[in-house]
Amino acid sequence: xxxxxxxxxxxxxxxxxxxxxxxLRGLAVTLxxxxxLTSGTTGRHHGLLHSxxxxxxxxxxxAVECIAENRILRRIAPGSFEENGGLFVALTDEDMDYxxxxxxGCAACGIPTRELTAxxxxxxxxxxNPALKAAVWVxxxxxDAMRLPLRFFATAQRNGAQLRPFTEVTGLLTTGRAVTGxxxxxxxxxxxxxxxxxxxxxxxxxxxxxxxxxxxxxxPVQPSPGVLLALVGRLCDLVVNRLHMAGDGDIxxxxxxxxxxxTSAWTVTDPDxxxxxHEHVLAMYREGAKLVPAVxxxxxxxxxxxxxxxxxxxxxxxxxxxxxxxxxxKCFDHAVTDGVExxxxxxxxxxxTLRAMAExxxxxxxxxxxxxxxxxxxxxxxxxxxxxxxxxAA
Amino acid sequence: xxxxxxxxxxKRRLVPRWLDPHGRHLGTWAFVANRLTGLGLVxxxxxxxxxxxxxxxxxxxxxxxxxxxxxxxxxxxxVLLVAGLAFHGFNGLRVALVGxxxxxxxxxxxxxxxxxxxxxxxxxxxxxxxx
Amino acid sequence: MSSPRTVLLKxxxxxxxxxxxxxxxxxxxxxxxxxxxxxxxxxxxxQDPSLSVRHSCLHGSCGxxxxxxxxxxxxxxxxxxxxxxxAVVVEPLAGAAxxxxxxxxxxxxxxxxxxxxxxxxxxxxxxxxxxxxxxxxPGTVPVLEELERFEDCIECGLCLSACPVAGDPRFLGPAALxxxxxxxEEPRGTDGRAVLxxxxxxxxxxxxxxxxxxxxxxxxxxxxxxxIMRLRRRLLADRxxxxxxxxxxxxxx
Numbered sequence: 144x145x146x147x148x149x150x151x152x153x154x155x156x157x158x159x160x161x162x163x164x165x166x167l168r169g170l171a172v173t174l175x176x177x178x179x180l181t182s183g184t185t186g187r188h189h190g191l192l193h194s195x196x197x198x199x200x201x202x203x204x205x206a207v208e209c210i211a212e213n214r215i216l217r218r219i220a221p222g223s224f225e226e227n228g229g230l231f232v233a234l235t236d237e238d239m240d241y242x243x244x245x246x247x248g249c250a251a252c253g254i255p256t257r258e259l260t261a262x263x264x265x266x267x268x269x270x271x272n273p274a275l276k277a278a279v280w281v282x283x284x285x286x287d288a289m290r291l292p293l294r295f296f297a298t299a300q301r302n303g304a305q306l307r308p309f310t311e312v313t314g315l316l317t318t319g320r321a322v323t324g325x326x327x328x329x330x331x332x333x334x335x336x337x338x339x340x341x342x343x344x345x346x347x348x349x350x351x352x353x354x355x356x357x358x359x360x361x362x363p364v365q366p367s368p369g370v371l372l373a374l375v376g377r378l379c380d381l382v383v384n385r386l387h388m389a390g391d392g393d394i395x396x397x398x399x400x401x402x403x404x405x406t407s408a409w410t411v412t413d414p415d416x417x418x419x420x421h422e423h424v425l426a427m428y429r430e431g432a433k434l435v436p437a438v439x440x441x442x443x444x445x446x447x448x449x450x451x452x453x454x455x456x457x458x459x460x461x462x463x464x465x466x467x468x469x470x471x472x473k474c475f476d477h478a479v480t481d482g483v484e485x486x487x488x489x490x491x492x493x494x495x496t497l498r499a500m501a502e503x504x505x506x507x508x509x510x511x512x513x514x515x516x517x518x519x520x521x522x523x524x525x526x527x528x529x530x531x532x533x534x535x536a537a
Numbered sequence: 538x539x540x541x542x543x544x545x546x547x548k549r550r551l552v553p554r555w556l557d558p559h560g561r562h563l564g565t566w567a568f569v570a571n572r573l574t575g576l577g578l579v580x581x582x583x584x585x586x587x588x589x590x591x592x593x594x595x596x597x598x599x600x601x602x603x604x605x606x607x608x609x610x611x612x613x614x615x616v617l618l619v620a621g622l623a624f625h626g627f628n629g630l631r632v633a634l635v636g637x638x639x640x641x642x643x644x645x646x647x648x649x650x651x652x653x654x655x656x657x658x659x660x661x662x663x664x665x666x667x668x
Numbered sequence: 669m670s671s672p673r674t675v676l677l678k679x680x681x682x683x684x685x686x687x688x689x690x691x692x693x694x695x696x697x698x699x700x701x702x703x704x705x706x707x708x709x710x711x712x713x714x715q716d717p718s719l720s721v722r723h724s725c726l727h728g729s730c731g732x733x734x735x736x737x738x739x740x741x742x743x744x745x746x747x748x749x750x751x752x753x754x755a756v757v758v759e760p761l762a763g764a765a766x767x768x769x770x771x772x773x774x775x776x777x778x779x780x781x782x783x784x785x786x787x788x789x790x791x792x793x794x795x796x797x798x799x800x801x802x803x804x805x806p807g808t809v810p811v812l813e814e815l816e817r818f819e820d821c822i823e824c825g826l827c828l829s830a831c832p833v834a835g836d837p838r839f840l841g842p843a844a845l846x847x848x849x850x851x852x853e854e855p856r857g858t859d860g861r862a863v864l865x866x867x868x869x870x871x872x873x874x875x876x877x878x879x880x881x882x883x884x885x886x887x888x889x890x891x892x893x894x895x896i897m898r899l900r901r902r903l904l905a906d907r908x909x910x911x912x913x914x915x916x917x918x919x920x921x
Contacts, residue, residue: 179722179732179771186724186732222788225817227810257809267809269794280809287818289730290788309720309771330720331768332683373727380792380815398729399818400889416713445703445727445746532778554762555832559739564880564893565832571877632878638901641894644880 146171147512150325150338152312152354153346154178155185156292156494160501160520161346162299162306167523168509168516172304173338175327177311180296180531181289184348184414185494187449189371189396189403191382192216192224192284193495196231196256197389198470199248205470205493206252212496213282216291219498220525223291225397229283229382230264232434233276238386242277245386249281256281270379270435283382285396290528292497297531298523315343315357321484322358342508345488349414349450355488360481362488366414366450369406370423372431374441378402383434391423392430401444404431408451417448454491472500474507487511567628567648574625581618612666619662620655627651672697675749677707679719680759682766689766691757692716698749704737704758705744708770720769728887731824734761735770741826741885761829777825780840784863786847787856792817819850820888827882827892838871842882842892845873849895852902864906873899 147170151158154176162174176182195209217224233239249256257280264278265271271278300306309330316324316337324339345354349366377400385393391407404427411417424446432439454473472492477483489504502518509516526534556569591598605611631647634640640647675698682689694715696707705723712719721744724730728746735744736759738752749756764772792815827842828834834841840848848867851858867873873896880893 179724181730182722182724182732186730187726190729225789225792227792227815227817259809263809267811285818287730287788289724289732309768330718331771332685333718371727373729377793377817380794380817381810397817399820399822401727401729403727447726447745449726527782529778529782532774533782535775554835557739560736560741561739561830562881562884564878564884568832568877568879635897636876636878636900637904638897638899641897644878644893 147341147514148173148339149508149512150175150340150343151346152325152343153183153348153350154180154296154306154308155183155346155348156181156295156497157185157348157489157492157500157504158344158346159292159295159299160497161344161489161504162304163295163302163525164498164501164505164518164520165508166299166302166304167519168505168514170508170512170514172299173340174296174299174304174306175310175312175325175338176306176308177330178309180306180308181292183350184449184451185292185497186289187371187447188288188494189394189405190285190288190398191229191394191396191495192286193493194229194281194283195252195254195495196229196245196249196279196281196283197384199252199254200244201388202470203248203252206248206254208471208496208499209493210252210254210282212499213284215498215521216286216495217284219521219523220291220294223286223294223528225285225380227284227381229281229384230259230268230271231279231281231384231386232264232271233278233386234272234274234433235276239276241387242279245279249279254281268379268381268383270437271383272434272436277386279386283384285382285398286494287398288494292494293528293531294525295497295501297526297528297534300531301526301534312354312357315354315486317358320359320482322486340485341512342485342487344504344508345486345490346504348490349452351452351488351490355477358477358481358483358486360477360483360486362475362490363455364490365410365453365455366412367408367410367453368414368417368448368450369408370419370427370446370448371403371405372424372427372446373398373444374402374404374431374438375444376400376402376437376441378435378437378441385430385434390430392427393434395431395435395438402435402438402441404428404438411450414450417450419446419448452490452492472496472503474503476507476511478511563645563648567631570624571628571632574621577621578625581621615666616659616663619666620659623655623658624651627654672699674698675707675752676755677711678755678757679708679711679770681719681769683768684766700748700750702749703745704735704742704747704749704752704756705733707749708744708758720767720771722771729822731822731888734824734826734829735759736761736829741830743824743826743887746887761825763829763835764825772825774823774825776837777823777828777841777843780828780844781823781847783866784844784847784851785858786819786821786851787854787858788818789816789856790819790850790854791815819847820890821847821850822888824887826885826887827890830881830885832879832881833875833877836871836875839875840867840869840872842876842896843890845876845899846890846892846895848873849899849902852899864903867899868903868906873903 151174162172193209195206198206259278312325314326355362383395396403407423475488477486492500635644674695677694678691694711723733728743733744760770795815876896883891883893
């Protein structure tokens with residue numbers, strides 16, 4: 144009997160991890176991505192492997208997910224992280240007032256912390272603002288935003304998944320209200336085709352509304368872009384965060400010989416054609432320099448925007464443009480929510496939780512298809528990212 | 538799955554890749570010049586042997602040729618020859634040094650030095666040949 | 669204020685079923701900060717959705733948007749149109765199999781890199797020369813000597829495209845040779861002798877002609893040309909004693 148065929152639409156980190164999980168469970172997988180893999184939102188983030196500490200106080204559900212995945216990813220993708228850790232730095236009395244809540248929140252979420260005096264912090268990270276009052280070390284780490292997910296793609300491909308970048312879904316095939324496949328266009332050749340499947344997964348991140356609309360359903364996702372700034376020079380070796388409730392420009396992440404300052408937040412309806420508001424870029428310089436003074440005089444390498452997929456009502460959640468919405472993820476079985484069989488959406492989440500998002504989705508997919516196979520992605524060590532390129536037949 | 542089509546992503550080449558000047562920097566110019574002077578010197582060496590072989594045909598033939606080679610166009614060629622030889626030699630020294638892993642960080646400075654020496658030698662040769 | 673400038677882009681177009689490539693012309697508005705990639709994506713969104721372009725990080729860190737602009741290898745996402753003139757030619761990397769338009773198959777880069785087995789991590793500058801092998805125990809605050817960072821090379825392939833002799837598919841090429849030199853400088857558990865054997869070849873470190881075009885175009889500060897020459901110094905240091913009858917057991921520095 145042939146294995147069930149699942150189409151994963153969306154070649155970001157979630158799609159890649161999902162293809163990997165499903166293939167390990169014995170399903171046939173085709174992944175379709177309209178551009179290069181990770182060219183949507185995944186490739187654009189600053190590269191932080193979250194410890195979850197940022198969410199420990201306000202979004203503990205997210206925080207717990209993050210620290211668990213932080214540990215798992217280091218185990219299944221060894222050699223893919225700068226494991227220097229991160230610092231949450233207190234600059235003002237207000238920050239110092241927040242410190243006890245922060246430590247308590249981290250402890251409650253199981254995130255290990257180490258309090259450091261200003262002198263201790265400066266010893267391990269000389270790039271810090273010397274006027275800092277205190278710092279807390281957390282197990283943040285740095286990843287390559289594209290190459291870490293690419294290890295999932297490489298492993299999935301090695302195990303038989305069909306990965307098709309530059310192939311865009313132009314419509315869904317339906318029988319009644321059930322989804323039975325997709326129509327697609329290969330952008331490299333211009334050819335159009337149909338592809339049948341037992342189930343299609345919408346893993347398009349902030350674009351998931353567009354694909355959902357093709358099935359006649361809605362998903363409560365709010366695309367929420369933020370500006371990031373890449374500066375020339377490795378101005379710090381550890382991730383440097385501001386010890387306060389989340390705000391603009393409160394993180395500096397080292398990336399090879401660059402330093403990434405982020406980020407801001409607003410909401411849009413169309414995740415393509417994002418603006419890069421100049422005031423936001425200036426805010427990155429200003430706030431980043433409070434943490435790492437060398438930011439102020441560093442040359443700009445690039446300024447860009449990336450859209451987070453935030454789960455929440457469109458047009459709801461008033462001002463603050465998206466910061467109030469949870470950063471957790473959610474699976475939608477459209478047979479249950481909308482009466483559309485054969486269609487599942489996974490959205491929300493963070494780069495750090497890609498494997499967990501995939502596990503939850505694969506559990507749902509297998510339940511719907513009657514496949515009994517446990518998830519093995521916590522243990523299987525991933526292939527090197529280079530295998531994605533060398534493992535393909537020409 | 539991506540299908541690889543055209544082998545090289547460039548228009549039909551009029552010149553081989555190494556000779557294409559678009560967007561290239563100083564180090565490549567030196568490499569190209571070394572190749573061209575090398576080829577030129579090989580051609581010259583062959584011609585030189587052919588010309589020397591006229592000695593076998595006796596003094597009249599040889600003297601006739603020498604008279605020909607006193608013409609201005611050939612004197613100019615001689616200066617060019619000296620320049621080519623000087624460049625290939627001095628840059629060759631630079632390539633030998635750098636290519637053995639010595640003074641690698643100074644390869645541009647060495648090129649400038651070589652170029653200066655080439656200029657001097659050519660100048661002296663021009664004065665002595667033409668004068 | 670003057671009206672926004674427009675730039676003429678002449679973009680290489682090719683599909684695997686085409687007989688030959690062509691150059692399509694597009695006019696795009698160009699502000700002072702507009703990059704080549706911005707312009708290409710604007711074309712894709714508003715003029716010709718069939719144009720295929722690789723990109724991912726938008727800040728010169730992933731290496732996917734490598735292409736030739738007016739003949740020179742650059743990363744399109746950090747190359748501004750300002751200063752390139754009113755007509756800009758955009759072509760894919762040289763020597764690479766074109767999958768479609770500006771998208772190339774990067775297999776030619778990775779099949780050379782993979783045998784070298786370069787670890788992705790290295791000691792950070794602050795860790796100092798002896799920091800290479802010391803790693804912080806997981807979950808503990810590191811000291812300066814234990815700090816690590818990713819290797820500079822972003823595997824963009826600009827060096828291979830720019831190299832005047834990399835048209836020869838047997839040549840290991842600047843990226844792989846620079847990676848080999850890094851492996852020998854900082855082994856992190858890899859087998860140095862195997863890597864030395866790999867590069868000590870007529871199509872390895874000895875094939876380079878010192879044009880240094882690779883170093884001129886590298887967007888990540890790898891200096892592959894310099895790395896190849898340092899590699900040759902190692903090979904010579906390894907060989908010369910053997911020529912006089914003494915065998916070198918360790919990997920020479």
